[in-house]
Amino acid sequence: MVIEKIIYKKPESLTDCNFTYCSGCGHSTVHKLIAELVDELGIREKTIAVAPVGCAVFAYDFWNFDVSEAPHGRTPVVATAIKRIHPDNVVFSYQGDGDLVSIGLAEIMHTANRGENISVIFINNTNYGMTGGQMAPTTLLNQVTTTSPMGRNSKNYGYPIKMIELLVSLQGVKYLERVKITSPASILKAKKAIKKAFLNQINGTGFSMVEVLSACPESWKKTPREAIKWIDEEVSAYYPVGKIKDIE
C-alpha cells in the first residue's frame, strides 16, 4: 500500500487566480517566491503590499494578503505611510524599473534616505513591459525597444542606471542585493535575499531592497529560453548580481 504525503502545495498567500503574465515572464516566479516566504514566515495576516503601475499592478489579484495600489512611482511612499501607521505589520513595495528608476526616482531615493523600515522588491526587466516595451532608464546600451528602434545610444539617452549602486551611499539603507532568476539555484538565492529583506524589517534593521533581474521575453522579442540566456550573458554583465550592502 502506497502512503501519499503532501510535500508541496500552493501557498496560502496565493489566491486561486491564475497568473496572467506572459510566458517566461519573471513576475510569476517572484510573486510565488514572495507568497511562499510570507507563508513560511507566518506573516500572511500582517503583510501589506503596495503594487506598482506596470505589469505587476495586477499583483493584488494573485496575493491573498492586503494590497494597495499606488500612483506610478509613488509606491514606496504609500508603503512608508502604511508602515508608519502600522509599525508591527510587514510592508513591502513591489516595483518595476519604470516605476522605481524613472517616474519614481525621487520617491525611492527619499524613502531610502529616510531609512524607512520597509522592504522593496525591485523587478528590473530593462523596459516598460505593460505599455508594450518602451525604453526605460535601465535599458541596456544598444538594446532595441519600441522607443529606441535603432538601439539605445548614450549620446541621446545616457547610460543605464544602476539603481543599487546609486542607493549604496545612503546611510539609511541597510541591505541591498541584486539577484537573478535564471536557474533553480539562482531562484533559491533570490528567495533567500527576499527573505532577508523581510527579516530585516521584522527585526527593525531598516530599509532593504532586492533587485531581481527578470525576463520580459515578449518585449525583448525572444523565447523564454533565449531571454534567460540574455540575462545570464548580457544583463547580469552590466548589472552584477550579489550582495552590495549588508549592515546588521
Place this chain on the structure above:
Amino acid sequence: MLGKTIKMPQETVFIKGNHAIVEAAIDAGCRFYAGYPITPQNEIPEYMSKRMPEAGGTFIQAESELISINLVFGAGAAGARAMTTSSSPGISLMQEGISYMAGCEVPGVIVNIQRGGPGLGNIAPSQSDYYQAVKPGHGDFHSIVLAPHNIQEMYDYTVKAFDLADKYRIPVIVLSDGLLGQLMENITLKKDQETEYLDMPKDWALTGAKGRDGQRILSLLMRPGALEKHNEHLREKHRTICDNEIQYECFSIDDDIDCLIVAFGTVARISKGVINIAKDMRIGLFRPITLWPFPYMKINELSKRVKKVFVFEMNYGQMLDDVKIAVENSDKIEFYGRTGGGIPTQEELYQFIKARTKGRGY
C-alpha cells in the same frame, strides 16, 4: 493607532489661521501629517512638526507635494486620519493623488492656503484655485470643498473636513487663502466637538488580513463595465452629499433686499463690511461655505427676489460660472474680481455697486 479626541474644556485663544488649522487637525484626531514648505502656509508644517509628535502622531516633511499627497493616501488607506497642506502651486502637484484617493475611496484632508497664480505667481492671497478645487484631478469625481471666512471657521471646518472625509470616504479640500492663513483672531477651541465619525469602523482599511482574505485598495478596474459601475457608485455618493451637506450663510438677507452679493472666503468677509457701510442700500450677502456641493437652489431662490446679483471674487470669475448656472436671468449678474494677489477694499466694492445701480443700490 487611530487617534482619540482628548476631551478638554472649551478654550479661547488668540491664534493665527495657519496655527488654527494645526489645532483643528489634532483635535479632530488626525495623527498623520505630511507637508512641504511653500509660502504662505509655512506656519502649518512648522507648528505641526511640534504639535503632532506631542499628540503621539506622525509628522513627515515630504520631499515634494507629490510625496505629501501620496503619504496621505497611504495613511488613509491604512485607516488613519491624515492631512496635508500646501499653497496653490503645490496643490497643482497633488491633483494626481487626489484623483487616486477619490477613485480608491480613501479619505483625507487637503488644505489649500491659496496664493496668486498662474505659474509661480506671487505669495499674496488669492481665490484663483476655485476651478481646481471644485473640479480637481482627472476622471469623473468630486471632492468636498469647504471655504472658511474667519479663523474660527478655519478651525471648525478643518475639524468638519475629517468627519466628512471619513463619513463618505472622500478627499475633502479646505480652500482658504494667504490672508486667512496669516490673520490672527480670537477663537474657541472645541476639543470635543463634532467627531461623531472618529471611531467609525473602517473595515475596508488595510490592516493585515487577520482572520480574513486579503483586501484591496484600488482604482484600476479593467474588466468590461467594472469602472462604469464603480463611477456610478461614486455618483450616487455625490448625490447623497449634495442632498445632505450643502452649507451656506445668509447675512443681512431679509424680504426687502434689492441686491444680493454672492461671495466666499475672504471676499465674503469684505462684503460684510460693504453691507455695513452701505446704509443707503438694501443689500444682503449669500456666502457659500461648501463650494462643492454648491448651493445652486438657494441662490436660484434668492436671485428671484432681487434686481441685481453681485458676484465678488479674488479671481477673474470662477465661482461666477456656478452662479450663472444658478441664476435663471443672468442679465441680473454683475461681476467684480481682483486677481494676482489684489484684494478689493470694501469702499471699492461699495463704489462698484453704486455705479452699477445708478447709486440707488439696485
